[in-house]
Amino acid sequence: MSDGPILAVEGLTRVFGSGRHANLAVDRVDLAIRPGEVVALIGESGSGKTTVARMLLGLLPPTEGTVRYRGVDLDTLRRREGMRSYWRNVQAVFQDPFGSLNAFYSVRRCMLNAFKLFPRRPPRAERIARVREALDIVGLDVDDMLTKHPHQLSGGQRQRVMIARALVVQPGVLIADEPTSMIDASSRAAILNILLDLRTRLGLTVMFITHDIGMAYYTSDRLFIMHLGRIVEEGPADDIIRDPQHEYTKRLLADVPTLSREWIL
Amino acid sequence: MPNVVEVEGLEAYYRTPAGDDIKAVDGVSLAVREGEVLGIAGESGCGKTTLAQVLGLTVQKPLYVRSGKVLLEGRNALALDRETMRREVRGKTISTVPQGAMNSLNPTLRVRNLVIDVMRDHNPRIRRREAVERARERLDLLGLPPRVLEAYPHQLSGGMKQRVITVVSTLLDPVLLIVDEPTSALDVTSQKVAIKLLVDLLAKRIIRSIVFITHELPLLRHVADRIAIMYAGRLVEVGAMEDIVFRPQHPYAEGLVGSVLVPEPGMKERTVTGIPGRPPDMRRPPAGCRFAPRCPKRFDLCDRDPRPFGIDGREVWCWLHRDQPNAERP
Numbered sequence: 001m002s003d004g005p006i007l008a009v010e011g012l013t014r015v016f017g018s019g020r021h022a023n024l025a026v027d028r029v030d031l032a033i034r035p036g037e038v039v040a041l042i043g044e045s046g047s048g049k050t051t052v053a054r055m056l057l058g059l060l061p062p063t064e065g066t067v068r069y070r071g072v073d074l075d076t077l078r079r080r081e082g083m084r085s086y087w088r089n090v091q092a093v094f095q096d097p098f099g100s101l102n103a104f105y106s107v108r109r110c111m112l113n114a115f116k117l118f119p120r121r122p123p124r125a126e127r128i129a130r131v132r133e134a135l136d137i138v139g140l141d142v143d144d145m146l147t148k149h150p151h152q153l154s155g156g157q158r159q160r161v162m163i164a165r166a167l168v169v170q171p172g173v174l175i176a177d178e179p180t181s182m183i184d185a186s187s188r189a190a191i192l193n194i195l196l197d198l199r200t201r202l203g204l205t206v207m208f209i210t211h212d213i214g215m216a217y218y219t220s221d222r223l224f225i226m227h228l229g230r231i232v233e234e235g236p237a238d239d240i241i242r243d244p245q246h247e248y249t250k251r252l253l254a255d256v257p258t259l260s261r262e263w264i265l
Numbered sequence: 266m267p268n269v270v271e272v273e274g275l276e277a278y279y280r281t282p283a284g285d286d287i288k289a290v291d292g293v294s295l296a297v298r299e300g301e302v303l304g305i306a307g308e309s310g311c312g313k314t315t316l317a318q319v320l321g322l323t324v325q326k327p328l329y330v331r332s333g334k335v336l337l338e339g340r341n342a343l344a345l346d347r348e349t350m351r352r353e354v355r356g357k358t359i360s361t362v363p364q365g366a367m368n369s370l371n372p373t374l375r376v377r378n379l380v381i382d383v384m385r386d387h388n389p390r391i392r393r394r395e396a397v398e399r400a401r402e403r404l405d406l407l408g409l410p411p412r413v414l415e416a417y418p419h420q421l422s423g424g425m426k427q428r429v430i431t432v433v434s435t436l437l438d439p440v441l442l443i444v445d446e447p448t449s450a451l452d453v454t455s456q457k458v459a460i461k462l463l464v465d466l467l468a469k470r471i472i473r474s475i476v477f478i479t480h481e482l483p484l485l486r487h488v489a490d491r492i493a494i495m496y497a498g499r500l501v502e503v504g505a506m507e508d509i510v511f512r513p514q515h516p517y518a519e520g521l522v523g524s525v526l527v528p529e530p531g532m533k534e535r536t537v538t539g540i541p542g543r544p545p546d547m548r549r550p551p552a553g554c555r556f557a558p559r560c561p562k563r564f565d566l567c568d569r570d571p572r573p574f575g576i577d578g579r580e581v582w583c584w585l586h587r588d589q590p591n592a593e594r595p
Contacts, residue, residue, distance in 0.1 A: 045452055188526070241529070
């Protein structure tokens with residue numbers, strides 16, 4: 001089983017609305033992620049990438065198709081153990097670190113709340129120890145951070161807290177939806193490096209959902225290019241960047257300003 | 266090349282409700298040259314948007330200018346009365362497309378009504394039909410469909426909204442156009458089209474110069490002639506685009522260029538470290554070089570305020586270059 005994909009979707013489809021107003025947001029998407037892999041689902045706004053992410057997280061039911069975690073269908077998992085069991089294994093970090101933290105809670109309380117996913121919470125001492133460990137992993141000053149409230153933190157610090165909160169439950173998969181798009185370039189690298197380091201140290205599987213091809217290329221082993229609800233190209237990141245095959249991928253790459261290549265205006 | 270606008274010794278602050286003053290722009294002197302695109306880059310909070318507001322003469326409370334000048338044809342525009350500034354200078358001489366402008370359009374007004382409002386504000390006698398006709402000609406000249414005049418904002422795509430705003434902002438042929446993060450909310454394809462329009466405005470000599478505020482260096486690599494890097498309210502390096510992007514001299518500029526992630530071969534093999542730490546609290550900025558607490562190259566001189574040193578036409582505010590002559594300031 002360990003050789004199979006940790007997370008896989010087959011024929012994943014989502015239609016919003018119905019009849020004349022039906023909008024096919026995700027159209028028969030297949031993808032499989034192996035344990036310990038870092039991949040990126042790349043698309044522009046409206047491509048359907050966030051809808052895929054929501055279905056992967058069980059936050060939105062697919063119109064058709066399946067999501068499988070370690071070979072088990074998400075519906076089966078839901079019936080058998082409930083979604084909380086799934087979310088202990090598959091965690092998410094979202095784009096907006098300002099909107100994702102409760103403004104009235106200290107960092108300690110936000111972090112401890114993650115243990116609500118467990119039917120029987122570990123003893124308090126262990127919970128605190130895990131919170132401290134997670135904050136330390138993301139490079140935050142633990143003692144200083146625990147009593148802070150979100151408004152006292154910079155965007156980069158908040159996003160680190162969000163990553164730490166996802167790590168507290170020791171998930172196998174992290175889905176990161178535009179985790180650095182609201183963060184300065186100078187702090188972006190540090191956050192991405194933390195995620196890459198987690199893969200090396202803990203074997204964490206990471207899936208980035210992003211429009212930022214530079215970021216995706218830097219972090220990921222494989223890329224999935226999504227356009228109008230479909231995956232139009234997938235493959236090793238180097239192959240896609242050096243030699244894109246699909247017309248859409250070619251255009252996308254040509255439109256991104258880089259430092260060395262001329263960008264014809 | 267003559268300068269279209271000069272900023273001299275600018276000190277600008279935000280006053281908090283508690284009465285604290287937060288320094289946003291500290292002693293900045295900068296000239297915008299005729300015909301150029303001047304990029305201003307730096308992390309969020311570095312003062313680049315504040316500088317754009319002062320330069321664009323759109324200062325509003327709680328922001329205030331404590332000292333310094335914005336020189337337009339030799340006179341200090343900051344000393345003009347509000348009414349003259351609004352009617353005679355803003356939009357006509359200097360026009361601004363602020364950050365997020367495309368999401369600030371009045372959803373109940375067709376674009377044509379926005380055009381009429383803008384034109385009448387500067388020339389109350391202009392007929393409605395004349396104002397719209399002028400906009401139609403301009404759209405046509407720039408290759409945009411004149412039907413957008415009849416559209417409501419929600420009927421336009423993000424990229425089209427941004428272009429329409431750019432066109433409306435330049436209807437009065439301003440000398441200088443200031444754009445603040447004009448494309449950060451757009452997809453790469455729309456971004457390219459929006460940038461193309463800016464370059465076109467310059468090429469057709471509708472405007473003479475552009476100040477382009479952004480945190481994206483790869484973008485400036487393709488549009489800017491010169492780049493000014495700001496940190497914690499001050500300039501740290503100003504020079505030609507090639508010098509700043511490919512041979513930065515200030516450790517902060519170096520860090521910023523080193524943080525760029527772009528899809529080009531070789532990128533993946535590098536470890537991009539970014540810049541550790543965070544910018545200082547601007548209520549109490551550190552003495553001396555403001556970047557020193559995060560700087561990997563700091564040494565004992567760094568607790569003193571750096572002077573601008575000149576290196577082949579660029580200016581670098583860093584003591585590492587103290588063997589260079591003092592820069593000739595604009």
